[in-house]
Amino acid sequence: MKVVRTITDLRAEIARWRSAGETVALVPTMGALHAGHIALVAAGLAIADRVVVSIFVNPTQFAPHEDLARYPRDEAGDVSKLAGAGAHLVWAPSVADMYPEGFATQIVAGGAALPLEGAFRPHHFGGVATVVCKLVSAVTPNVALFGEKDFQQLAVIRQMVRDLALPVTIQGVPTVREEDGLALSSRNAYLSDDERYIAPMLYKVISEVARGRDPQDAGNALLAAGFSKIDYIEVRDAETLAPFAPGSGRPGRVLAAVWLGKTRLIDNVAI
Numbered sequence: 001m002k003v004v005r006t007i008t009d010l011r012a013e014i015a016r017w018r019s020a021g022e023t024v025a026l027v028p029t030m031g032a033l034h035a036g037h038i039a040l041v042a043a044g045l046a047i048a049d050r051v052v053v054s055i056f057v058n059p060t061q062f063a064p065h066e067d068l069a070r071y072p073r074d075e076a077g078d079v080s081k082l083a084g085a086g087a088h089l090v091w092a093p094s095v096a097d098m099y100p101e102g103f104a105t106q107i108v109a110g111g112a113a114l115p116l117e118g119a120f121r122p123h124h125f126g127g128v129a130t131v132v133c134k135l136v137s138a139v140t141p142n143v144a145l146f147g148e149k150d151f152q153q154l155a156v157i158r159q160m161v162r163d164l165a166l167p168v169t170i171q172g173v174p175t176v177r178e179e180d181g182l183a184l185s186s187r188n189a190y191l192s193d194d195e196r197y198i199a200p201m202l203y204k205v206i207s208e209v210a211r212g213r214d215p216q217d218a219g220n221a222l223l224a225a226g227f228s229k230i231d232y233i234e235v236r237d238a239e240t241l242a243p244f245a246p247g248s249g250r251p252g253r254v255l256a257a258v259w260l261g262k263t264r265l266i267d268n269v270a271i
């Protein structure tokens with residue numbers, strides 16, 4: 001498994017595969033890989049001949065007060081996990097490769113990007129959409145895979161691909177969880193032992209909301225258990241993320257973002 005940095009080297013590798021008629025899957029990541037990312041690689045291997053994994057902690061999707069500087073980074077560990085998982089190529093560009101001097105073009109993400117995370121992190125999905133568009137245009141994959149853990153991100157990317165007619169199929173992959181239900185996330189590394197102990201309650205209460213528990217009541221239960229703040233616990237239309245209309249026959253999704261000490265956790269479940 002090779003590691004490349006520049007778009008030129010990336011394209012040279014991909015051109016070789018393309019000339020042999022091979023299909024390509026892209027798994028975009030910010031590194032600090034866990035079993036959830038490995039599940040994306042496995043899903044990519046099942047549907048394409050070659051799997052490229054990008055590792056890039058994208059500064060434009062973090063606000064100045066967010067955790068860009070302390071976001072976990074372990075490229076050597078990531079590369080060895082990816083080799084073990086059977087990925088074919090790692091693309092780990094520098095910030096200067098992705099945002100060279102004079103970079104000035106941004107995607108404005110509307111629609112599914114506006115509520116929930118969009119209300120609490122207004123800069124976030126514009127940064128995600130811009131970098132994903134650039135990753136896709138550099139790799140030109142047949143398919144790009146994203147975890148359902150970031151459910152709104154998946155909806156925003158599907159919308160961008162549809163709106164801009166990008167020639168790629170977007171494949172969502174179910175969330176991988178610890179045995180106690182906590183969704184795997186690179187940010188779980190921030191949790192203290194005490195926080196880690198109560199963190200699985202998030203999945204428990206949103207599953208209860210999916211079965212009819214009042215979201216406000218679920219939030220109060222989290223606060224009583226030691227969570228510090230609820231950004232939102234809401235039931236939404238699973239495709240548009242507009243407020244869910246019960247009885248509409250449309251798919252629903254419970255989405256939540258909550259704080260445990262200084263760590264912000266997000267999770268979601270189907271109704």
Ligand code: PAF
Pocket residue numbers: 028029030056058061128131132150153
């Ligand atoms: O989900 C992530 O890790 C990131 O938001 C992504 C899609 C790699 C874009 O930076």
